[in-house]
Amino acid sequence: MKRLTPRPLDADAFRPFGEVIEPDNATEIRLINNGTTTRFHDIAPVDVASGGGHALISIFRGKPFSLPLDISMLERHPLGSQAFMPLDARPYLVVVAPDEDGQPGEPVAFLAGGKQGVSYAKGTWHHPLISLEDMSDFLVVDRGGTGSNLVEFFLPEPIRIEAE
Numbered sequence: 001m002k003r004l005t006p007r008p009l010d011a012d013a014f015r016p017f018g019e020v021i022e023p024d025n026a027t028e029i030r031l032i033n034n035g036t037t038t039r040f041h042d043i044a045p046v047d048v049a050s051g052g053g054h055a056l057i058s059i060f061r062g063k064p065f066s067l068p069l070d071i072s073m074l075e076r077h078p079l080g081s082q083a084f085m086p087l088d089a090r091p092y093l094v095v096v097a098p099d100e101d102g103q104p105g106e107p108v109a110f111l112a113g114g115k116q117g118v119s120y121a122k123g124t125w126h127h128p129l130i131s132l133e134d135m136s137d138f139l140v141v142d143r144g145g146t147g148s149n150l151v152e153f154f155l156p157e158p159i160r161i162e163a164e
Helices: none
Strands: 002-004 018-021 028-032 037-041 054-062 069-076 082-086 092-097 108-112 117-120 130-132 136-144 151-161
Touching: 069 092, 092 151, 117 136
Parallel strands: 002 151
Antiparallel strands: 018 117, 028 037, 054 136, 069 151, 082 117, 082 136, 092 108, 092 130
């Protein structure tokens, strides 16, 4: 069985799969509302227009998992990006893989801090939400509309995610 140890989530390491949603990843910083608010601008694109899609904002509530954890499936959304922002300031796991001829390549696991979000680029292989510690809510921005926007791939053998 393959084993993965999550590493801390950072923008540079995650960039092949999408964007980390946090103030340090903003393209520009602006003071707005007469100087009372700081806007961390354009952190991650919302790419959902393929096939006439539109942006949706939802809340996902994830049941907690603990390590070690065996995963046997990855998914991707070929018609749009998908962003997750934790609302409960709890850590969570992010498991992603590059695409290799239409199926997941070698997976990578990241431990996201409770104030970091992720935006999976269109077509990025990833595991569904993996909350840690307790039930956790996430603000999710993804694609609504017609067309098949979910592809699941069941791994030939499970991968174990372990703590260090």
